Amino acid sequence: MGYPKDIKIIDCMLGIPEAEERGDWYASFRPLIKDAQTLEQFAMPAQYMFKDIPESGQQADYIRWTVEQMDRFNIERALVGWNDNDTSRRAKEMYGDRFFFDMPCDPNKGMEEVRRIKRVHSEVGLSAISVFPSGTLPQVAINHKYMFPLYACAVELDIPILLNVGIPGPRIPMETQKVEHLDEVCWFFPDLKIVMRHGAEPWEALAVKLMLKWPNLYYSTSAFAPKHYPKAIIDYANTRGADKVIYAGYFPMGLSLDRIFSDMENVPLKDEVWPKFLRENARKLFKLGD
Secondary structure, three states: OOOOOOOOEEEOOEOOOOOOOOHHHHHHHHHHOOOHHHHHHOOOOOHHHOOOOOOOOOOOOHHHHHHHHHHHOOEEEEEEEOOOOHHHHHHHHHHOOOEEEEEEOOHHHOHHHHHHHHHHHHHHOOOEEEEOHHHOOOOOOOOOHHHHHHHHHHHHHOOOEEEEOOOOOOOOOOHHHOOOHHHHHHHHOOOOOEEEEOOOOOOHHHHHHHHHHOOOEEEEOOOOOHHHOOHHHHHHHOOOOOOOEEOOOOEOOOOOHHHHHHHHHHOOOOOOOHHHHHHHHHHHHOOOOO
């Protein structure tokens, strides 16, 4: 059996557009970009990696439009970034049963950021926090001391942290996202649940070794069309990693749902792995209940 279309999917990376213009989505790390092509020609800094980037067009209600796209592909719930603005608040109020939230965080802000996480969590009920290490300014590595207050906060709140790992798509330095940095963090914080985002390439084999070693480390498929899921990750999901690999898309930031789910037909997961990959692993990790 291939991809089972009757499973109600939990998508662990989806966005709600706020306007046709995308620039603000990438403003935080734009000062790191130096090449003229990215600055002058790209709508998004990693545009060279994607083709047919979806356009949301002009919508009267972007939140309702996003839910309509989810409904087309049987996506029951989606993890979206909490931006503490009107769009996020309306999404929670209107569709609290469809969206759950992670909050992007800046480790450079120290305890100010820890206090912000706790405040928003008490108000909203965050399901996770997230960091794009190469996109911090200045850049902060996964195992840098500035990250440790965020890790401790996530442990205290009993929520996962989502970390971009591997070579970043935007043309900015990669050192901060080397997969090897996770080893120290998983060792020092055995109660911290960590989810790798954005591929871990070219260290995907190391990512598998670390997931075998550390029970608190997970992998999500964000920003990859299914035809490009790393073979090491598929092999791991089909064997000892069935409970550790989680579906995440990248709509509408770089991939259309049509592209994702047409590719999904050819992903060689075992029958018993599909429900875990598309739904159950996320449900357990993010404590979504039934």
